Amino acid sequence: MTGEGTAGGLLSVDIPPGIQLHGVDQVAGAQFLLALGAVVRASSHLEFVLRSVFCELEDGPNAAVVATGQGADWLLGMNAALAKHRTDIPTTIEISLALS
Numbered sequence: 001m002t003g004e005g006t007a008g009g010l011l012s013v014d015i016p017p018g019i020q021l022h023g024v025d026q027v028a029g030a031q032f033l034l035a036l037g038a039v040v041r042a043s044s045h046l047e048f049v050l051r052s053v054f055c056e057l058e059d060g061p062n063a064a065v066v067a068t069g070q071g072a073d074w075l076l077g078m079n080a081a082l083a084k085h086r087t088d089i090p091t092t093i094e095i096s097l098a099l100s
Contacts, residue, residue, distance in 0.1 A: 015030060015033075021033075046072060047071075047072050047075070050072055050076060051064075051067040051068075051070070051075060053079050054067045054078055054079055054082070057078075057079055057082040057083060057086065058082060
């Protein structure tokens, strides 16, 4: 499918089989799917980073098991709490975690 991109250039999108674009403007539908995919990808990356930070802060043998399946809100809260009680972490990092 080809249409006008946001910068005035052409947008070429291959829609995978089984994806139904409804509505009159299929280009807008394709752009919506691309934007939605970008949001999902960014969310996944954020949770990955939060889990990695938790595992580094917890520094225990079961940290990865504990972090598995936890949501971003839990990870953020735990990271802030762990950073607050660690004496080896600079205050600026502790403050930025608490403000997140």
